[in-house]
Amino acid sequence: MNTAHSLAPSQVSNKARVLLPGARLGLLGGGQLGRMTALAARAMGYRIWTLDPQPDCPCAQVADHQLQASFADDAAARELARACDVVAYEFENVDLRLAQTIEQHGYLPQGSHLLAVTQQRLREKHAVAAAGVPVTAFRAVRTRRDLAAALAELGLPCVLKTTRGGYDGKGQWLLRSTADAARVPDAVFHGDAAVEPAGESDTALEAPLVAEAFVPFVAEVSVVVARTAQGDVVSFPPAENVHQDGILRFSIVPARLPQEVLRRAQKAAERVAVALDAVGLLAVEMFVTADGRVWFNELAPRPHNSGHYTQDACSTSQFEQFVRALCGLRLASPRLLSPVVMANILGEHLPAVMRHLPAWPGDAKLHLYGKAEAKPGRKMGHVNVLAPRLEEALELLRTLQVWGPLDLPAPRLSS
Ligand SMILES: Nc1ncnc2c1ncn2[C@@H]1O[C@H](COP(=O)(O)OP(=O)(O)OP(=O)(O)O)[C@@H](O)[C@H]1O
Ligand SMILES: [Mg+2]
Missing domain, CATH: 3.40.50.20 (Rossmann fold)
Incomplete structure (x- = not known):
């Protein structure tokens, strides 16, 4: 792989x-x-x-x-x-x-150009489409009239996102009806929710919002690609990601999808990294639809939450690989040593983690970030749960008593 x-x-x-x-x-x-x-x-x-x-x-x-x-x-x-x-x-x-x-x-070494592209969703989508990777239909939105036109063209439901500054599902509106669209606050059309643009301005691509067609995905996957300034490329095995309320909750590796789909995702991610001349790490988030096709969602020019599993389950972590790529060292093999489930510890999970931690088995590897304030939805840490078989890792995760009953059914493609 x-x-x-x-x-x-x-x-x-x-x-x-x-x-x-x-x-x-x-x-x-x-x-x-x-x-x-x-x-x-x-x-x-x-x-x-x-x-x-x-x-x-x-x-x-x-x-x-x-x-x-x-x-x-x-x-x-x-x-x-x-x-x-x-x-x-x-x-x-x-x-x-x-x-x-x-x-x-x-x-x-990552360069400011990669940042300019990845901090603005419209630029990012154009760059990825130009690299030949399928991107969901999207429209730049500057006014309410633009939004109405976009909804008419893209159909409903549709996802409206700020082009800049979004994370963990913030700055996004799922629009199921025109009434939902009317409820989008005025301020977002003026770009008030976004980070100010600077330099490299391409006015055709400047807009505070982008509307994109809702993808009826059966799975979300991501691939973290490492690339050196010399042009060497190595990517980690794709992670199957489970989001709730726009926040990543779990990454499951190996992803429970056909090899062919995973290969497609990995190839697409590597192609984007090369096309963007990315150096360091590039995380590529994708949707998988029931027909096995892979659609681009978004990029991150850095280590990624969905790559945290590599810390305990791979021969090299995404962080070591990042340092290697930045420092011009040869990229290491990203061999998967064990099935793994990564679970995020959000602010609301922390009390249960602290309560049960003394009894956790050693195969639940804890990582906490040293943040003082545990607000709901805030990423405080994560745990990588390892087991010889993926089903066992999922079972072990349930026994940690933090994330509730955990229903994580395997994605189903239409055959
Ligand atoms: N077009 C879409 N169709 C279906 N679901 C979507 C779409 N866009 C976003 N989502 C859902 O919302 C989640 C968050 O969206 P996205 O990745 O764009 O946001 P983000 O706030 O930049 O997240 P992060 O940076 O934390 O990954 C996605 O992982 C997916 O579950
Ligand atoms: Mg995302």
Whole structure:
């Protein structure tokens, strides 16, 4: 399943550098993805700085140094760029100008272009469609009139999303009727819910909203692809993802889908990573419809929640692979060593986790992010449950007594 190939030199950017352990990695963003990247990098002997406005953020707790500054603080970005041998962003809603500053004053192998594409859904969809991967029908929406026209063309139901700044299903409206459309608040049409665009402005692609056809999927899958600046590509086995209320709850690996479908998903993800000249990690979320077809949903230019299973179930985690890709080390094999179910621990789950944790078996691997406040829906940690067979892992997850009775039926394709 895992593939590795090189590109012709003409397609490879000339930004490749090799950074050996001892070098300093700067992380733009200090959330849990930064924290777990830092932990992997530390294990390999790298030093870590992080830039994040929140004191004692998850990454700062395991980093050598935190620059406590806003994601729009240009002077702090320059300091990070100068102080670090290599800088990476760990979320895509940082100000694009900051990434550009870092690119000018330091080494940002992921590049600001990848960020510009992935922080705006319209650009992202155009780029993926251009790479030859099927994308659900969509329309840019600037006004209520645009929305009415989009609904007429796309049909109902339909999903309206802010083009910028969304995560965990925030900034999205499932529209089942024109009455639902009328309830969308005025402010979103003015882009008030979004992050300000910066640079690389293509007015044809600038709009506060995008309407997309609802995909009647039977499964959601994602593939985390690693790519070096030299053009080497390695992808992890696809995860089968279960969302509730727009938030990822569980990732199941191996995904319970035909090999052919998984191969298609993996190929599509690798094709997108190459077409976008992505460096570092690119997570590609996709829908699978009953006919076995794979449709693009969205991208993340960084480690991804659905790739957390790799920490305990693969020979190399997505975080180590991220560090390898950023530092110009050879990409490692992403071999799956065990069936696994990853379950997210949200704020509302934390009391039950703490209550039952002392009795959890060792095959339930706990990861907590060091966040002080456990708000409902907030990602506080996750657990990777391992077992020789997937059914056993699902059964073991039930015995942890955190997520309720857990009904996770296998996806059914029409044969
Ligand atoms: N067009 C669609 N058809 C059907 N379901 C959808 C569609 N778009 C989104 N969803 C559902 O909502 C979930 C969240 O959507 P999406 O991935 O676009 O949002 P997000 O807020 O950027 O999420 P995150 O960044 O946390 O992955 C999807 O995983 C899927 O379950
Ligand atoms: Mg998503």
